[in-house]
Amino acid sequence: MHNSGISIWFFIGLSLFVNGLLITGAGLYEFVAPPANPVVLHQLHAGVWWGAILTTVGLVYCVKFTPVRQA
Amino acid sequence: MIPFATWLALSERLVRLSPVDYAVIVFYFALVLAIGFYLRGRANTGEDFFMAGREMTAWVAGLSFLSANLGALELMGWAGSAYQYGILATHWYWIGAIPAMLFLALVMMPFYYISKTHSVPGYLKLRFGEPSRIVSAVSFAFMTVLMSGVNMFAMAKVMQIVLGWDINFSIWVSSLTVAVYVALGGLRSAIFNEVLQFFLIWAGALLIPILGLYETGGWSNLKVLIAQRASVEYVHMWSGLGSFTTNPMGIHWTGIVFGLGAIISMGYWTTDFLVVQRILTAKDIRSAEMAPIIGAGFKMFVPLIVILPGLLGLAVLPMKLTAESAVVAGGHSYNDVLPLMLARYCGPGLLGLGITALIAGFMSGMAGNVSAFTTVWTYDIYRALINKNASDDHYVSMGRWTTVIGVLISVGTAYLVMQFASIMDYVQALFSFFIAPLFGTVVLGMLWKRATGQGGFWGLLCGTVSSISMWAWVKIDPSALRYVALSPDAKALAQDMYQALWSFLVCVTVTVAVSLMTKPKPDSELTGLVYGLTEVPSIGNVALYQKPIFWAVVVSVVLIILNIVMW
Numbered sequence: 001m002h003n004s005g006i007s008i009w010f011f012i013g014l015s016l017f018v019n020g021l022l023i024t025g026a027g028l029y030e031f032v033a034p035p036a037n038p039v040v041l042h043q044l045h046a047g048v049w050w051g052a053i054l055t056t057v058g059l060v061y062c063v064k065f066t067p068v069r070q071a
Numbered sequence: 072m073i074p075f076a077t078w079l080a081l082s083e084r085l086v087r088l089s090p091v092d093y094a095v096i097v098f099y100f101a102l103v104l105a106i107g108f109y110l111r112g113r114a115n116t117g118e119d120f121f122m123a124g125r126e127m128t129a130w131v132a133g134l135s136f137l138s139a140n141l142g143a144l145e146l147m148g149w150a151g152s153a154y155q156y157g158i159l160a161t162h163w164y165w166i167g168a169i170p171a172m173l174f175l176a177l178v179m180m181p182f183y184y185i186s187k188t189h190s191v192p193g194y195l196k197l198r199f200g201e202p203s204r205i206v207s208a209v210s211f212a213f214m215t216v217l218m219s220g221v222n223m224f225a226m227a228k229v230m231q232i233v234l235g236w237d238i239n240f241s242i243w244v245s246s247l248t249v250a251v252y253v254a255l256g257g258l259r260s261a262i263f264n265e266v267l268q269f270f271l272i273w274a275g276a277l278l279i280p281i282l283g284l285y286e287t288g289g290w291s292n293l294k295v296l297i298a299q300r301a302s303v304e305y306v307h308m309w310s311g312l313g314s315f316t317t318n319p320m321g322i323h324w325t326g327i328v329f330g331l332g333a334i335i336s337m338g339y340w341t342t343d344f345l346v347v348q349r350i351l352t353a354k355d356i357r358s359a360e361m362a363p364i365i366g367a368g369f370k371m372f373v374p375l376i377v378i379l380p381g382l383l384g385l386a387v388l389p390m391k392l393t394a395e396s397a398v399v400a401g402g403h404s405y406n407d408v409l410p411l412m413l414a415r416y417c418g419p420g421l422l423g424l425g426i427t428a429l430i431a432g433f434m435s436g437m438a439g440n441v442s443a444f445t446t447v448w449t450y451d452i453y454r455a456l457i458n459k460n461a462s463d464d465h466y467v468s469m470g471r472w473t474t475v476i477g478v479l480i481s482v483g484t485a486y487l488v489m490q491f492a493s494i495m496d497y498v499q500a501l502f503s504f505f506i507a508p509l510f511g512t513v514v515l516g517m518l519w520k521r522a523t524g525q526g527g528f529w530g531l532l533c534g535t536v537s538s539i540s541m542w543a544w545v546k547i548d549p550s551a552l553r554y555v556a557l558s559p560d561a562k563a564l565a566q567d568m569y570q571a572l573w574s575f576l577v578c579v580t581v582t583v584a585v586s587l588m589t590k591p592k593p594d595s596e597l598t599g600l601v602y603g604l605t606e607v608p609s610i611g612n613v614a615l616y617q618k619p620i621f622w623a624v625v626v627s628v629v630l631i632i633l634n635i636v637m638w
Binding site for chain 1: 099270
């Protein structure tokens with residue numbers, strides 16, 4: 001799967017990276033502007049750290065399986 | 072601040088999405104379409120379109136194999152079952168899946184792979200002849216598009232309840248997206264999206280058990296809470312199975328071990344072409360054997376994101392969930408537990424990812440159905456019965472059109488179900504009729520060289536008819552449950568277990584009896600199809616940790632330990 005074309009792992013990295021950025025951004029916004037009806041355990045700010053984990057994993061996949069490096 | 076339960080009661084839908092949630096969902100649709108367009112140039116031959124070029128690594132084939140079964144309805148349904156029956160639902164992920172996956176890897180996969188068949192009906196043709204293939208192919212193709220339509224309607228209904236989306240919008244957007252990316256990229260495109268879905272599901276759902284266990288104070292406290300709100304039997308997997316009446320599911324351990332573990336799961340994981348097709352795309356024999364083992368390794372941990380949320384719901388949700396038929400205005404059914412837990416813990420973005428995981432599960436499940444239908448129609452029905460000698464280009468073109476037509480038939484079925492809801496129950500029951508007898512036929516064909524074409528055909532037919540007869544008998548006379556499921560206390564799932572067991576035994580008995588009365592094929596015609604007459608290619612001189620048998624043993628040991636811990 002890595003020998004020709006874009007690897008499937010690159011698409012997965014891209015998905016995790018973009019979703020991670022969106023989630024981290026939303027989490028940071030809620031951090032500075034708390035919502036009127038927060039979810040349970042809002043004080044843990046899961047969006048911030050979970051989003052950061054997804055962004056990091058996605059970035060690692062994107063770099064490792066980037067089509068330029070594959071070529 | 073409004074308490075969670077009050078906020079939920081005020082909402083006319085389970086969850087409300089924010090703009091960032093919609094951004095996550097739109098990005099998913101854009102990505103799967105982009106993958107379809109990107110892969111269209113790599114689906115020009117029959118091998119490319121129908122078998123993804125047979126070049127998948129063990130990881131891709133294994134995760135796709137697992138994902139084909141990880142649909143949205145599966146996730147929501149089993150989370151609901153965990154709420155309803157407790158940790159007993161985990162049996163469907165452990166003994167009801169892992170041994171069958173390992174059996175497929177080590178025993179059956181070499182024969183599927185060596186025979187270079189395109190499908191399970193294709194193997195039946197090679198082993199038992201055309202009549203068995205036709206019975207299997209026609210029933211599979213028919214049931215697959217119907218199931219796809221039923222799932223489409225069910226998912227659209229879920230989207231209506233959870234998000235307030237219009238049913239027509241959900242049906243057409245999701246089905247057209249699937250039609251575009253499968254028609255363009257073929258099986259490779261379906262597999263790419265299944266692996267993508269696997270990661271989205273974990274990314275979207277793993278936060279629920281993490282936050283849920285934090286809220287309840289860990290596993291020990293969770294068990295105490297469940298014992299207080301339901302019963303201590305809800306957190307034991309085996310200790311309540313000595314009698315039909317001492318566990319929430321109304322099932323005996325023989326039903327779990329012999330019905331589920333030995334027959335239903337074996338039938339599903341080793342002969343349902345929807346999942347087996349993913350393994351047939353592996354690039355070599357070692358990858359083909361490793362793929363189901365990798366799938367089994369991950370399958371063992373799926374209860375973390377399916378069963379545990381159901382158990383957590385039992386412990387922390389302020390409202391009591393009920394059966395679908397007993398839901399009152401403002402109330403919720405068992406099947407709502409996963410969306411309810413998502414709404415409980417997930418803020419903007421995270422909620423979108425969780426909903427995207429459900430949509431992705433649904434769409435990849437539909438793509439799996441459609442790609443399997445396309446292959447069986449083109450190779451086992453169209454080429455076998457209608458047009459034997461067309462060019463490869465013609466069959467690829469037929470595959471692309473069949474994809475679109477298969478999706479349209481599914482849409483038609485979805486609208487039919489909308490008019491006649493009871494069709495859904497019948498279609499789901501019908502699908503289960505074919506699984507256990509088919510397993511009997513295939514496994515005898517692989518392991519017993521004396522099995523003949525007539526034996527295989529009549530065994531398959533009689534097994535299927537016996538399964539349908541038992542189901543109809545209980546439907547007409549509910550008291551027949553005491554004979555079919557061995558107890559009047561048995562519930563629907565228990566009935567399925569025993570029905571499968573008896574139909575398998577009928578299939579095997581008839582196959583053996585007819586085979587002994589008919590002339591067997593000469594050994595030379597069975598080479599590559601039957602144990603004892605086939606030299607399985609060596610996987611090469613690889614290190615111990617690269618051998619499928621090593622990882623099969625590791626997975627088995629972990630499975631045993633987990634069952635003992637949760638006894």
